[in-house]
Amino acid sequence: MFSMMRQRFSVAGLIATLALVFAISGGAWAANKYLITSTKQIKPSVLKALKGKAGPQGPQGPQGPPGPGGQNGANGAAGATGPTGATGFSGFVESLPSGKSLTGVWGTSGGRAEISEEPVDDYSMVPITFAFPLASAPTIYYDMQTPPLPVMVTPSGEVLPLPGGTEAFEEECPGTAAEPKATAGSLCVYPVVEKEAQFNFTDPEVAEGAEKFGAVLPFRIFGEKSYAKGSWAVMAP
Helix, strand or coil: CHHHHHHHCCHHHHHHHHHHHHHHHHHHHHHHHCCCCCHHHCCHHHHHHHCCCCCCCCCCCCCCCCCCCCCCCCCCCCCCCCCCCCCCCCCCCCCCCCCCEEEEEEEEEECCECCCCCCECEEEEEEEECCCCCCCCCEEEECCCCCCCCEEECCCCCEEECCCHHHHHHHHCCCCCCCCCCCECEEEEEEEEEECEEECCCCCCCCCCCECCEEEEEEEECCCCEEEEEEEEEECC
16 A cells, blocks of 8 residues: 555655645635735726726716705895985976075176167176976065165066165075075076176066066166176075
8 A cells, every 4th residue: 555655656646745835824824914905905907897888877866955045035124215315406397495505607798779869778688597496486686786776676567676675685695606505486697797788677667577487687788788697596495
């Protein structure tokens, strides 16, 4: 029997058997000692070769429920009304509000008519138009620079010397030609220059009262080169 074993196991066979045993036991020992737990343990070139191609994109999933945010909050309380602007009024109005004023300028010029041997005085009509009509016609107050000094013209067209003179005029018209002002229901006319021209308060045919939307001031021209100019103010009653 031993002779048969000696015949079967030659030196080369014995070496091959021992190599197989060491290979099996060594692989088990290496597997136990060098266990791979991370891709960092694999060489990048080997790891790249191990990666497969990306597969096709999968179908879109269902839409999720809305989040808790995004809802509109409740309306806040209305704020307090702001103060009235300092500019007074603006825009279209049917009539000038009571206590509000309008201002402007006026002027006229002319010469005596040469229709006979003796020159004849001429007439000039100066229109004053209100940007907004008044609720009622105002009384005209004119501060003449020549006697009889201040006069008034009623809405009916009656021309009268102003009782109280300059003091009465200043009560109705508390301004100046540079800053014209008027009290309620008054149209105040402030002359700056009257050169051989005068407000015509003596001729009832040309004198007339103011209207709700303006007035026409009659002037008598008694010089070759006559002119007059000034400012005005009116306040709604």
